[in-house]
Amino acid sequence: MTNQPIWAASFLNMDPDSQPAGQRYRRIVLCADDFGMNPAVNAGILSLAGRGRLSATSLLVDGPAARRDTGALLASGLQIGLHLNFTESFGQPGPCLPLGTLIRTAWLGRLPGDAVRAAVRRQLALFRDITGREPDYVDGHQHVHQLPGIRDALLEALPEPRNGSPWIRDVGRSRMAGLPPRLRFKAAVIAGLGASGLRRRAAARGHALNPGFLGVYDFQGGVPAYEGWMRRWLASCRDGDVLMCHPALGADGADGLSAQRQAEHEVLAGPLMGRLLAEHHLTIEGAPRCAKEAICP
DSSP: OOOOOOTTOBTTOOOGGGSOTTOOOEEEEEEEEEETSOHHHHHHHHHHHHTTOOSEEEEOTTSTTTTTTHHHHHHSOOEEEEEEOSSOOTTOSSOOOOHHHHHHHHHTTOSOHHHHHHHHHHHHHHHHHHHSSOOSEEEEGGGGGGSTTHHHHHHHHSOOOBTTBSEEOOOSSBOOTTOOHHHHHHHHHHHHTTHHHHHHHHHHHTOOBOSOEEOOOOSOSHHHHHHHHHHHHHHHOOTTOEEEEOOOSSOOTTOTTHHHHHHHHHHHHSHHHHHHHHHTTEEEOSSOTTTTTSOOO
16 A cells, blocks of 8 residues: 555545545654664664555654655655754764763763764755755654754754744653653653753744653564554544654564564554544644744743
8 A cells, every 4th residue: 555645645545535524633743763773673663654544654863774765755655854863873963972971061061063064964954965855854863853952053053934844843742641650750850851951942943842741661562562652642643743653564683673663663654553543533644734924832
């Protein structure tokens, strides 16, 4: 089945005009992170795009497989965003630190400003070189795009927004209904890294942001656990929310998350996903609900 590159395509590839009369569907962005990390990740994302089970993917421009499937990516109909990276070097220039060290250094105000700005500009330029266009949105590998020092360099380097685009992923307003305390805590920690500061700065410049964020979990438990989380996330989604995922098709021995990535792909590609989306009246589109109209509240 080929992907339909339309903004309000259903997860079930249903013609929007065929929806039941009077039935209001909520629209969400289902975004796969890490395109370019390895061939298995690329294959999983393209597989789901072909099934209409994704609407966006974030490109890790320094990843070893960033250029491997460019033609298929551009033909997929997915929105393509920059997955800004400061924690995995892949042998590329620029500041690159373990996540914990990066967080501490950023909040102490000790990131080298010139080097950070150069790294952001380099990644944006490489994105344009790979895709031939500006990013539809920007997020961060391990959510680093919201850190002090990095967020300002990012907003300074982005093109002037038009109708809210490029939009910015806001990880600070998680939908946590039904999640256990350990995942609520993880989501709160991620938000506390700088989401509110990024939100204020991005909105002031005219960038759209998603109203809610889902997909935070512990990357454990295989298919049964991921099915359980997906049930909770989809029940909590509101119009315009972003649900992130990290699928892969096939194993990669160098990727510590390979097994769980494959479990994600199995769930996202399977019949349960279609049933859940139908049950909760959800469709998939490539940008936050209000990206073309106003800044999300």
